[in-house]
Amino acid sequence: MSFIDNYLLSLHSISNLEIMKTTASLLFPAKIHQLREERQLYQKQIADALSIDTPMYCRIERGQRRAKREQVIMLAKVFQTNQDELLNLWLADQVYSVVKNEVQAHKVLNIVAENIVEYGQK
Numbered sequence: 001m002s003f004i005d006n007y008l009l010s011l012h013s014i015s016n017l018e019i020m021k022t023t024a025s026l027l028f029p030a031k032i033h034q035l036r037e038e039r040q041l042y043q044k045q046i047a048d049a050l051s052i053d054t055p056m057y058c059r060i061e062r063g064q065r066r067a068k069r070e071q072v073i074m075l076a077k078v079f080q081t082n083q084d085e086l087l088n089l090w091l092a093d094q095v096y097s098v099v100k101n102e103v104q105a106h107k108v109l110n111i112v113a114e115n116i117v118e119y120g121q122k
Helices: 003-013 016-021 027-038 043-050 054-062 069-079 083-099 105-121
Strands: none
Touching: 027 043, 027 054, 027 069, 027 083, 043 054, 043 069, 069 083, 083 105
16 A cells, blocks of 8 residues: 555544644654653653754654654664655645645545656656
């Protein structure tokens, strides 16, 4: 299943209104918060592993700052979790931030999903 397919499925399983309410409902920050709590790790420990300060990591976990791709890869290693899953959620949040205020967002995402191969060939 492609990234777009996974993203569209996640939109169906989570109410669009729920997603739009707060930045805390972004998929990637919620996932890394969940993983950190499940593993009983402190934010400082994660920040140290990423070589960033604790307040910056806290902003990433709250959805107030975007993680860099290499940080997402490092988080997957730190949490010993599926790298592709974290990258998919991270990228889904980036796509969402671009289309969230567009009335036709769902329709546009469907068009992209249907034509993703053609986009790559141009």
